[in-house]
Amino acid sequence: MRRRLLAAGAALLATSTSAFSARVLDEAPITIDGQPRRYYHLHDTEAASKATPILLISGSGCKDFGSRVPFFFERYPAPVDVYFLEKTGINKGDNSETCSVAYNSMDYLERRVSDNLAFIDSLPALKALPARSLAVLGFSEGGTVAPLVALRSPKIGWLATGGSGGLPQSEGFLIFADRGVAPYANPLSRALFLKTFAAIKADPDSLEKEFMGHAYLYWSSHLFYDPLPTYRQLDIPITAAMGEKDESEAIESGRALRDDFAKHPDKDFTFIEYPNASHTLQAPDQPHLQDYVASLAAWFKRQRPAPR
Secondary structure (H helix, E strand, O other), X not given: OOEEEEOOOOOOOOOOXXXXXXXXEEEEEEEEOOEEEEEEEEEEOOOHHHOOOEEEEOOOOOEOOHHHHHHHOOOOOOOOEEEEEOOOOOOOOOXXXXXXXXXXXXXXXXXXXXXXXXXXXXXXXHHOOOOOOEEEEEEOOHHHHHHHHHXXXXXXXXXXXXXXXXXXXXXXXXXXXXHOOOOOOOXXXXXHHHHHHHHHHHOOOOOOOEEOOEEHHHHHHHOOOOOHHXXXXXXOOEEEEEEOOOOOOOHHHHHHHHHHHHOOOOOOEEEEEEOOOOOOOEEOOEEOHHHHHHHHHHHHHHOOOOOO
16 A cells, blocks of 8 residues: 655745645555566645656665655755655665665666666656656766666656766776775775776676675676766756765766767756765755755756757
8 A cells, every 4th residue: 555654844835836735755566577666756745737757866775765755855946746766675774784685686787777767667657758758867876877767768858967977987986096085095996996897897797796885796887887978869958966075976077077068069968066065965064965956946947858
């Protein structure tokens, strides 16, 4: 039976909905490729037809993420209509300290992409959407998954990312090592990374061998993937945000994405670099994450995708 949870921090939306509108989070089961899953739907009880539907894609790890979805939209100034598919093998309340066997066996890039594409094609509310009417928002690892979903689904009309750039992850790790950023430079090192990269390439499907908390299967799908060719094929509005002091994704990766799009001024692309901010867009004097998400409401209205 569908559970309805009052979203944390939900507020009355006096300007965009009726005085009695509330923001709620629904949880429901769904089967994707024969695997029982659950998904979440954050929405307002009124004015749902005025909302731009958003597919949210989370970052790495096996922590239960669904209940955290409302946090990202606490400052969103318009009606919300957000869908999130939880990963395989994650149970309610999981804290990511120990990931399940089921999770590890499905934790690789192509699987995350195909799962979200199947989610779009399976859930009646998303399947019924016309072309270019669904936005995809990906954070961290989700920012790598989201462009691939946008490229392969005609439903996607906008792409927004946070904490993700345009370089292969392996290059980002080497940049951190060369820059002296812990733990990439100490206790790890460029020499250790290069040795491990070769080992992963030699045994790319291994679930038994691990590095930095993930199996080789995971790393082989992420480390060497170059996102720029995917971005170059997109013809929809794109916005990407990163923190200058991002400790998980080198800011050089975001700047590489920015510089590549600068060569193509015909593309609808915006890059936002928050000074002194972290991977979560948190600066010492100001949190930017919720404000960035809130800014998307106006961006959707202003940057209308061309018909496909």
